[in-house]
Amino acid sequence: MPLLEERILTLPDEAATARFGAALAATVQAMPPRTVHVQLSGDLGAGKTTLSRAVLRALGHAGKVRSPTYTLCEPYEVARADGSPLTVYHFDLYRFADPEEWIDAGFRDCFAEPAFNLVEWPEKAGRLLGEPDLHVLLQSDIRALELAAGADPEGADPRMATLRAYTPTGLILLNAC
Structure with a gap:
């Protein structure tokens, strides 16, 4: 699916990252x-x-939010705005040595049901993941952020987030941020 829209956000500190996460x-x-x-x-x-x-x-x-670096996937049950259940799967594919591990792990099933799938290191699964609704590229090039924003990064932990929407759902997410 082609790219529908791209937007760049500056996240000057962790609080800004938390606000971005809350909007999503x-x-x-x-x-x-x-x-x-x-x-x-x-x-x-x-x-x-x-x-x-x-x-x-x-x-x-x-509860505790564990990094799934070693478990590969951590499931969470939360509620939608209407009180109905929402399953969230948080994946971390950093340890994959081969994209075929995605298939071997059986994670495709998580994408076959209504769920919110957050996937860190998606490139480790190659094209097997398919196109996301939204792709977020986080970068911490402090000098580039400093020049772009005219800000002093001392004491901050600035990030730049490049958001790319590939589906109508991705556009909804992108426009909420």
Whole structure:
């Protein structure tokens, strides 16, 4: 599917990342049941897990949010805005050595049911994941952010998020941010 729209957000600190995650969460919570597929890319330490935690917290998950680096997938049950259940699958594919591991792990089933799928390191599954609704590329190029915003990054942890919508659902998510 072709790219429908792209937008760049500046996230000057972790609070801004949390607000971004809350906007994504509120939008997904308000949607009728469907499969929502969001891919999170970026270097180590770019903020993928931080954003995932912010989304889960905003969805109402009160327990510990574990990084699925070793388990590959952590499922969560939260509620939609109308009180109906919403399943969230948080994937971290960093440890995949071969895209075929995606199939071997049986994760396709998670995409066959109405759920919110957050996938860190989607490139590790190659084309097997398919096109996401929304792809988020997180970067922490402080110098580029400093030049673009005219800001002093001292004491902050700035990020740049490039959002790419590939579906109508992705456009809804992108426009909520």
